[in-house]
Amino acid sequence: MFDLDLLLQAVVSGLLLGGVYGLVAFGLSLIFGVLRIINFAHGAVMMLAMYATYWLFTLAGIDPYLSIVLTAPGFFVVGVLLQRVVIEPNRLAAEHNQLLLTLGLALFLENLALVLWQGDFRTVRPSYAGKFFPLGEAVVELPRLVACGGAVVMAAVLFVFLRRTDVGKAIRALAEEPEGALLMGINVSRIRAVAYGIGCGAVAVAGALVTPFFYVAPDVGESFNIMAFVVVVLGGMGNFVGALLGGFIVGLAESLGAALLPGSLKQLVVFAFFVLVLLFRPAGLFGGGRGR
Amino acid sequence: MNRRAFLKAAGAAAVLSAGPVVVRAQGKEVKLGYILPVTGPLAFEAQLSLNGLQLAVDEINNAGGVKSLGGAKLTLLPGDTQNKVELGNSEAARLIDQGISVLIGPFSSLVAYSVRQVTEKNKTPFMLLAAVADNLTEGGLKYVFRVQPNGKAMATLTMNNMLEMARQANVAIKRVAMMHEDGNFGTTMGNHVEAFSGKLGYTLVQRIPYSLKSPDFTAELSKVKASKPDLLVISGYYGDSKIIAETASKLRIGVHALVGLANAAYSNPKFIADNRELTEQLFDGNYWHNPQSSRAKVVFAAYEKRFNSTLTSHGVQAYTVMHVIKDALERAGSTDRDKLRDALAKTNLADHILPQDAIKFDETGENVNASPALLQVQNGRPTVVGPARFAEAKPIFPVAKWHG
Secondary structure, rough: OOOOOOHHHHHHHHHHHHHHHHHHHHHHHHHHHHHHHOOHHHHHHHHHHHHHHHHHHHHHHHOOOOOOHHHHHHHHHHHHHHHHHHHHHHHHOHHHHHHHHHHHHHHOOOOOOOHHHOOOEEOOOOOOOOOOEEEOOOEHHHHHHHHHHHHHHHHHHHHHHHHOHHHHHHHHHHHHOOHHHOOOOOHHHHHHHHHHHHHHHHHHHHHHHHHHHEOOOOOOHHHHHHHHHHHHHOOOOOHHHHHHHHHHHHHHHHHHHHHHOOOOHHHHHHHHHHHHHHHHOOOOOOOOOOOO | OHHHHHHHHHHHHHHHHHHHHHHHHHOOEEEEEEEOOOOOOOOOHHHHHHHHHHHHHHHHOOOOOEEHHHOOOEEEEEOOOOOOOHHHHHHHHHHHHHOOOOEEEEEEEHHHHHHHHHHOOOOOOOEEEOOHHHHHHHHOOOEEEOOOOOHHHHHHHHHHHEEEEEHOOOOOOOOEEEEOOOOHHHHHHHHHHHHHHHOOOOOEEEEHHHHHOOOOHHHHHHHHHOOOOEEEEEEHHHHHHHHHHHHHHHHHOOEEEEEEOOOOOEEEHHHHHOOHHHHOOEEEOOOOOOOOOOHHHHHHHHHHHOOOOOHHHHHHHHOHHHOOOOHHHHHHOOHHHHHHHHHHOOOOOOOOOOOOOEEEHHHHHHHOOOOOEEEEOOOOOEEEEEEEHOOOOOOOOOOOOHHO
């Protein structure tokens, strides 16, 4: 019954998958930390970024990884505009209204994609899309490894950005003490928009890194979004390193669950774990959450 | 007055005021109603069915209509369900009030399950279209008919076709693994493959239901590989089926064949065009037409000309259903719903474009000879390889590439 090859493969693919969950979760975590909203539109923005990657590849022949140079700043701008036009005017509304607002935004964007590009599944196939290499008896898919590596790099970049730059320090100040930040002369409304923009830019990077081994469709964001929520809660809202570690934990739990348990129990493992963490460590496993 | 009553009243009023005008203008006509989700998430697929109905109606009318009714022309009355149960019921009731002889539709099994009560109460023949749930013909109903294979026929006949092919190739199929999406469709297929295992002498060594939204199937497929199956059967939709086939290929899954079961991707021309290398030699048991039929070629050409796209299996089914109705109208010589129902029950239609023998209904209204085709992607084209008498080409089996 106990099969070492199977176990090795499950650990490898769990870690790779976990990196992707972490990647998607960064933006979500940042947006929550600063704006205090659960951004249900996150998966939809990722979907839009995947379409952007698809069209850049199909129409202009731009490699998905290279296209990040265009999509990340592009979606930063999209994020700033969304925050200015849709989120900011409702900032003082009741919390459930803000939830419904981002949910409505997600539905709007998904249906917009459905109208613009139909429900067709599209694929981006650069030359490396099908590449893989053996690791012992296990198989490592190259594009998934790149995405996982991208997650680690992005965690590091965001970490340094928040510690070393003025904007980063302002974001942290705002996340930790909104009123204090305001009193210190920080333009908090601008920082909120910047944070939302960075969140969208980060998920655009995630979308570009995922596209070579996945497919693009209007509801594709849902595949990653739910797990990203779990990851953010596990890692502690607003904690990047926690998000990355949370991603690895969820990916491993899911993959080992699939390998060792019968049927579709893998989701059960993840969500049982999720509920346990909420019960016993509501601020997240890595404590760094900046919950009020 | 509730919504349904309102619609009934409105429909009746419309008939009363419009009736005499129609009779004067057109002479004899046979009114047929369809209910399809022509708007909403299934709009694209519903349109494919509607095109098939329209093609057959035009063909019949241009050839002189229903002869036993003095050349009466067929008229299609539209109904939109938006894939909602309550709209299915109210649209069906409205169309029945407008005097249709037969109701056709409604695509989704959930809507069909409810609408069949409306048609039964109003003694109106109900020709199921695209709805495949096994239980739609259960319950002693008299007015429900289904031409296409239901879920059970789809699963059992596909497994049968596969095993027969293996026997011809002298390959033993003892161990079967199955992955299916965990919704109604996949679970039904999984249940039948499991129930059928004893009767056909294979063991179901793995049965893995999965969520459509799952972004990775590596661990599941590693588990499948470790159980050393001869065959991997997959009932899924588009994106999940793509990732499963890709991952199975990378893991060198080591089976004789990957077989789709009513799979939304594996015999889909677009999926094949997008994934040429991956899809080559994939099998799929699915709704199809009879490639040996010369009439099918004519129908495909006519469809291409009229709609500027290729006739799909949804269109084939709809086209066939319309001809089954026309055949019954000829024999009944009447638009009376009860006479028509009796004529439908006695259907024995050999001239059709499906991969099966004559269309006949059993006492529950199921087509006794309903059969899926076994397809294999060969040179980038879904090719019928079974049952043998309908095959266009010999199957390539076992498939060497899945052994890596």
